[in-house]
Amino acid sequence: MPRSANQKMKLLYLADILLRESDEQHPLALKDITVMLEERGIEAERKSLYNDLETLSIYGMDVCRVGGSNATKYYLGERDFQLAELQLLVDAVACSKFITEKKSRELIKKIEMLASRHQESSLNRTVIVANRVKAINEKIYYNIQTLHDAIAKKVKISFLYFGYDMNKKKVYRSDGARYEMSPYTLAWEDENYYCVGWYEKYGKVSSFRVDRMEDIQLTDAPAQKHVGFNVTEYSRKVFGMFTGEVVKADLKFDKSLISVVMDKFGQNVSIKKLDGDNFHITVDVNVSPTFFGWMFQFGKKARILGPDSLKQAYKAQIDEAASVLEENK
Numbered sequence: 001m002p003r004s005a006n007q008k009m010k011l012l013y014l015a016d017i018l019l020r021e022s023d024e025q026h027p028l029a030l031k032d033i034t035v036m037l038e039e040r041g042i043e044a045e046r047k048s049l050y051n052d053l054e055t056l057s058i059y060g061m062d063v064c065r066v067g068g069s070n071a072t073k074y075y076l077g078e079r080d081f082q083l084a085e086l087q088l089l090v091d092a093v094a095c096s097k098f099i100t101e102k103k104s105r106e107l108i109k110k111i112e113m114l115a116s117r118h119q120e121s122s123l124n125r126t127v128i129v130a131n132r133v134k135a136i137n138e139k140i141y142y143n144i145q146t147l148h149d150a151i152a153k154k155v156k157i158s159f160l161y162f163g164y165d166m167n168k169k170k171v172y173r174s175d176g177a178r179y180e181m182s183p184y185t186l187a188w189e190d191e192n193y194y195c196v197g198w199y200e201k202y203g204k205v206s207s208f209r210v211d212r213m214e215d216i217q218l219t220d221a222p223a224q225k226h227v228g229f230n231v232t233e234y235s236r237k238v239f240g241m242f243t244g245e246v247v248k249a250d251l252k253f254d255k256s257l258i259s260v261v262m263d264k265f266g267q268n269v270s271i272k273k274l275d276g277d278n279f280h281i282t283v284d285v286n287v288s289p290t291f292f293g294w295m296f297q298f299g300k301k302a303r304i305l306g307p308d309s310l311k312q313a314y315k316a317q318i319d320e321a322a323s324v325l326e327e328n329k
Contacts, residue, residue: 007042007043009040009042010037010042010044010052011052011055011056013036013037013040013042014033014037014049014052014053014056015056015061017033017036017037018056018061018063018074018075018076019076019079019116020113020116020117021036021116021117022074022075022076022116023075023076023115023116023118023119024064024075024077025118026075026116026118027064027066027067027073027074027075028073028074028075029071029072029073029074030046030049030072030074033049033074034046034049053074061076062076062077062078062079063075063076063077064076064077076116079114079115080114081114081115083115083119083122083123086111086112086114086115086119086123087123089111090108090111090112090123093107093108093111094108097192098140098188098192098193098209098210098211099140100140103140103141108123111123139214140193140210140211143210143211143213143216144186144193144210146216146218147183147186147195147210147216148186149218150183150216150218150223151183151184151185151186153218154222154223155218155219155220155221155222155223156180156181156182156183156218156219156221156222156223156224157180157181157182157183157216157217157218157219158178158179158180158216158217158219159178159179159208159213159214159215159216159217160172160176160178160179160213160214160215161173161174161179161208161212161213161214162212162214163212179199179201179208180200180201180219181195181197181198181199181200181206181208182197182198182200182223182224182225182226183195183196183197183223184196184197184198184205184223184226184229184231185197185231186210187207187231187235189235192209192210192211193209193210193211194207194208194209194210195207195208195210195213196231196234197223198223198224198226200224205226205229205234245286245287246284246285246286246287247284247285247287247307247309247310248282248283248284248307249282249283249284249285249304249306249307249310250280250281250282250304250305250306250307251280251281251282251283251295251302251303251304251305252274252278252279252280252302252303252304252305253278253279253280253281253298253301253302253303254277254278254298254300254301254302255276255277255278255279256301257298257301257302258271258279260298261281264294265281265283269281269283270282280305285310287309287310287313289317292313292314292317292318295314296318
């Protein structure tokens with residue numbers, strides 16, 4: 001049989017067919033593979049396909065065989081990403097607020113291409129993107145890449161930063177003046193991406209929402225170094241409880257909140273039993289409305305034992321909220 005002009009493409013097409021058209025529930029007979037190759041302009045003899053499948057196996061593809069000698073079928077077994085892993089990735093993209101709805105759909109479509117065509121439909125049925133809270137900045141991907149470049153090159157960046165007014169219109173902060181900072185890392189916290197780095201205006205490490213940064217530019221100035229900066233510790237203190245004075249707090253919790261406390265303060269938090277129903281921890285926290293709000297949601301099951309300054313600040317926060325209710329009567 002004369003070789004077709006596309007013979008050199010046969011192995012590539014064969015690998016693609018196994019990836020997209022086969023899985024454990026949908027193995028392919030040689031006649032099926034032959035038809036699919038012909039649809040792509042490739043002529044293939046049965047004997048040559050045996051050799052090609054063996055070549056792909058030697059290359060590292062997990063080409064599996066099922067059935068008897070006269071009814072053998074083939075499918076791609078182990079993949080770079082298993083279906084459960086792809087489902088996790090799809091769910092993460094769909095739920096991420098910092099990715100716009102349009103970009104979420106585009107990225108999910110690319111993730112689906114890593115599965116077989118049959119698995120793709122299964123992934124698609126589990127995805128809900130519409131009506132989720134999403135960012136509207138379509139340049140989020142480019143922002144992330146630019147920030148990674150700046151971090152790798154260890155240079156400062158300048159950018160515009162914006163928020164929204166009561167009419168939901170974009171408003172640039174600082175009257176449209178450019179911000180300048182030394183980026184250290186990107187942190188994904190509370191479903192948002194933040195750029196963390198040294199902000200000279202405040203003289204300390206600060207964070208900015210990546211989806212609200214615009215026109216990010218790399219400068220020629222070297223980034224300001226910060227000896228001893230620990231992104232994990234920074235994230236725990238700042239993103240967990242927002243900014244504020246850091247104090248060492250003595251906190252008491254009902255035993256039913258053990259999992260909640262570990263989720264908030266980490267697996268290494270030191271827990272001491274007080275009695276059969278309560279436990280005690282000592283941790284660094286930021287004195288802030290966010291911390292107080294977190295404590296308040298547990299009612300009598302969570303108490304601040306000390307220091308007195310933190311207890312007084314907590315009481316002041318509650319009194320202020322109560323006064324607002326009195327004003328609305």
